[in-house]
Amino acid sequence: MKKLTLTSAAIFDPQAPASVRRRGNRESRVPEIVDVSINVLIAAGYAGYTINRVANDAGIRLSTLQHYFSTREALLRATLEEIARRYFERFRGFVENRNRSPQARLEAIIDDAFAEFVRPGLPAGILESWGLALHESFARDVVVEVQKRFTALFAKLVGEINPALSMEERELRGALIVSSCQGLVIFLRWSEDDASQLRAFRKAVKVVWSGLGKADE
Template sequence: MKKLTLTSAAMLEQSIVDPVKRRGNRQSRVPEIIDVSINVLIAAGYAGYTINRVANDAGIRLSTLQHYFPSREALLRATIEEISRRYLERFRHFAENKTHSPQARLETIVDDAFVELIKPGLPASIFESWGLALHEPFARDVVVEMQKQFTRLFAELVGEINPQLSSAERELRGALIMSSLEGLVVFLRWSNDSASKLKTYRNAVKVVWSGLSRADD
């Protein structure tokens, strides 16, 4: 048997494993970090948000986090985009469900909004995103772009309900529905009304959105 020589340097090289390699690749690591980032944004608010806390709550080194997101801005941008994407994909799932009529799909979005927007957790992150957008241009750009995508989604659905409308009119009505949805985010966040009252409001929103979609040009 050959003589085996162990040095402290060799032992350290084997014990200090790159956290990125040890704990996952980019496909698994990035979503994990963003999930933690969303939770920190909700818990601490945009003013108290730090990448150090995200790294700590994620159980990783700051240098590991910065391997994927080199700055607070980069991580917050990805976080806001993910928050918006989740709601956009949720509503798109309903809007593009061709097994139901366009009108039924629009009403399903209303029903879902009244369930999802009163839940604790993720809805609060919408307010933090808006608050950040008031102070940070990069956040404003993200919020405005996502608002355009939501408006486009509603405009396309309006076009299915009322094909005679011009593209400009569809876009206008999509924007009006989007503004109503943004109002719902605020209203439902602070509402302590009974379930029966919320049901009345929900039906009223359906009437308003339907009227916007069906009215003549």
């Protein structure tokens, strides 16, 4: 057999631009970095968060991380947006489930929230996002925009429950549900109630949210 020589040109399509050849690596690397960043934010808190730790926990050089996120702010912005995206997609899945009535979808979100917000991990990321937003304007901008998106999502569901409501009223009630949901994040995080008390509280929340959806203007 003749000597076999492989070059990079033989492996990569020489006609493809360099940016295209690197695309797969970037598409996999960026989510990995953001995922590690979320874990660092949860573990260290916004005050102890550093991009050096993210790079270290991700097993990459700081210069490599900065190739994808040039600044701490850029990485934190992506981190906060990803935390919000995960919950938005989670709740949107309930809102857009046409196999259930609008009222049943609203109650399913409550059931999911009570199960989700008590577990360790990602829910703490919500609290850290809010804490960061108190101190840094870019984080506040992200949190405000996220709140608008969730308000619109719940307003849409309220409109399906009660089509007679005006758009302004739907948005108001959507905002009230969002504020209640935000309160649940905090309440369930520190609650020492037993299972029966939490079941009673969950039932009460369903009554309140249902009232917001069904009540006339």
